[in-house]
Amino acid sequence: MRTDRIMDSPTHRIVIIGAGFAGLSAALYLSGSGRKVIVCEKTSAPGGKAAVFEEKGYRLGYGPSVLTMPELIDAEFAAVGEQTRDWIELLPVEPTYRAHFPDGTHIDVFREAERAAEEIERACGGTEAAAYLRYRRHVERVYRCGFPAFVDRNLDGIGSLAPLAMARLAALGGFGGLQASVNRYFQDKRLRQIFAFQAMYVGTAPQSARAMYSMVTYMDTAGGAWLPRGGMHALPRALAAAAEAKGVRFRYDDEVIRLETSPKGRFRAAITASGERIPGDAAVITADPAVSLPTLLGRRPRSFPRLEYAPSCLLLLFGAGGKPEAHHSIHFGSRWTSTFEELIDEGKPMSDPSFLVSTPTVTDPDLAPEGRHCYFTLFPVPNLQTGDIDWSAERAALRDYMQNVLSRNGYGEVLDDLDVVRTITPADWLSMDCPAGTPFSTAHLFRQSGPFRPRNLLGGNMVLAGAGTHPGVGVPMATISGRLAAERIIGHRRSAEG
Template sequence: MKKKITIIGSGFSALSASCYLAKSGHEVSVFEKNASIGGRARQLKKDGFTFDMGPSWYWMPDVFDRFFADFGKKTSDYYELIKLSPAYRVYFGENEFIAIADNLEEIEATFESIEKGSGKVLNKFITEAKSNYDIAIKDLVYRPGVLALELVTVETTKKIGQFFSNISRDVRKKFKNERLIQILEFPVLFLGAKPSDTPSFYSFMNYADFGLGTWHPKTGMFDVVHAMESLARELGVVFHTDSNIEKIIVENKSAKAIIVNGQTIFSDIVLSGADYHHTETLLDIEHRVYSEQYWNSRVFAPSSLLFYVGFNKKIENISHHALFFDVDFYQHAKDIYDAPQWPKDPLFYANFPSLTDKTAAPEGMESGFFLIPLAPGINDTEDLREEYFNKIISRFEVLTQQSIKNNIIFKISFCKNDFVQEYNSYKGNAYGMANTLMQTAFLRPKLKSKKVNNLYFTGQLTVPGPGVPPALISGKLVSDLINKQFLEQ
């Protein structure tokens, strides 16, 4: 039965849902508060430079393949993928780094050269991680988080112990070199929690890293946004930008309409891909499922201080992705999760897309993207942003043995206040709600409102969790729930 469906927001989960729902024959309209679509994955262009404003790592290519295959398409119908070699570098000191190759055999050799015997140990670890990946990403994450029993399968019962241990403990049993340990702990940071708070089962992220590799859409992650928008339009989805949602109207305990820029838009279903907490504030208080106390008690993934920088020369001694772990990894984690504060000595990440994509910067120049993870809800001022930019750029110059400060044409910052302003993000978080044991699957906020009929949610604060591949899956899961509702009527 054809229904009129209104979708709030245009991030990856909303785009995914719009495609699935339009394919099912529904009349789908997407309303985005900003001037362009993509949510946190918007694109920034300035003076001939191009930046992905949000996600910059393309992992789990099989999830993207599966999404497009659901519509009889291939990723190659829309964009070209480049496998990065090296996948990334991790800097530990002055021109002292470990390069992660684009294949497991070379990565094992790298580990072996640093810690004798660790190559074979890594092979075994990644084999187990692949097993977890096959269970989690090919099966469990495609379950809607409605019932606890969704997690109980023949395969998961064999791995029950991994849900009650953690990544940090597991890795340290197998490896002794601190640098190798940090490299293996790094991928779970995408899940939004400390390695010591992340169940061992999530080692599947290590397989996503070492086993499947790191890819880059030819002209950036916005290629994926553009591809999904194109597919949605082919399926009949209508997009409205500069459309701020002011209220969700509920009558007789059912969502009936949204108010957009003062105009009332009626529909049969309202689906929000916007921040879950913010969406509930669009409801009268009696219709909200989760209290402020609930949200305040959750473990959120970090916010971030981001810099988009244009350089008037090529940058040396660097890779497309680079992690700077030359300071205390665990102290920075404590400054995010245990005692929230600006870190004295921050870890940071740098991305130079123009090394791979020549259209990302004018000829002879470089585009740079820098990120410092921060505690959500932290104080955010222009003075602090400037102080921390100077900190990381000074270290960058030392670590990569070059001068770049005087080659900056411009820099644009984006931090907690901007996440709140641009995306209505709870406490300015950048990645959503962390995937800790007590915030996994059925323990996350639900895809379907318990109080308001015909109101649904999708995205990084609900099932299955943070990250671009989970966002694509979230859109599919909520679409299946919506279609199931109509079949049951």
């Protein structure tokens, strides 16, 4: 039986700080339960990290490039009696991605099992295709066991983990190494990379991540990917519009600069930069806690641990011509284990980088002028906690570095035909309030995950949501965190869980 702690005082008026995916999710669940909700957002639009530059007819997103687990979005809309399709169209991204390798070969990853197996048979042979089907069944079991027990619920310490689920996860090898588990199934190095690199989504190296993170591989490869029509930024706009239609009030361009609390530390009101005092019975804080809490509360909560952050990224965004083959392309370097050591342990850029190129115009051509494309290229780099690189001074050199790598990988002609170009470095992420200059928040080391991640209930009537708290980073996790924050206020919505 679940015994999550919830607020015991009256909670009719709720103030939410931040209109990213976490804040929007909390707003919809709270509004759906009859609460009066105000969302304060310091920028001029909803979306948070799902932000966009608009220039010369291009809409260049510089946050999440695809949506996974759209069922979580359906549940959010359903919380206010709405359906996703009435607010936004989700376009399937097929293949989910194309993986390119230094030997010139590629492998497409499809969400549908049979199609994925056929592609693996084409590229790697029948034995590896059979291994894929076995591995897929294995990661599905890990997901079905680990997700409800470890991710999709509020946790109040290690004691709230369901012992049966933990035993099953252990029996599935979930606490062993991720890369070792993948290697037991696949002989082909390329498949060992494809089914382990998702550790990077949660800020760890495949060789040091626990195998239970294969649930991310499951969400990514078997769950598939979608692009909201109009780009990723169109999704938070649609969520905000649905919330507004149900009576949620949004205050844009109004940063919360302080939380007024009682002598016992209970939230009373949010004070905004415009001088407004917004009273409430409870607050949901979705700004990164490490950055925001000392300012908002005037102190660092005692329980807040020192955290290790995920690696950061360099982005090169451009609008150009070309004929991209796939929406999502991952280019793997030939080095593997050592490349993560450089990035995470030594704080150096990858000497043989693996990187992502996303061209959303393959799925939604209206994001660029006719016949042109949006390119989002992402290179993992060290965060400011481990790396000692002067990113501001190196901007021009970095652009050359990324362009050289891209040219060597077949993007030379495109780079000669640019209309718009932007670079984002860890220094830019830092100026956007990302601790350690990484937009990927606290790394999901085992000691910073599940019951060991900064807890969402701050005590009294304040609750955290967003990538910096449980369950973690990414659009699905931020969306879940908003629902979990709402559940701290209204109680949890389902009854039968392990």
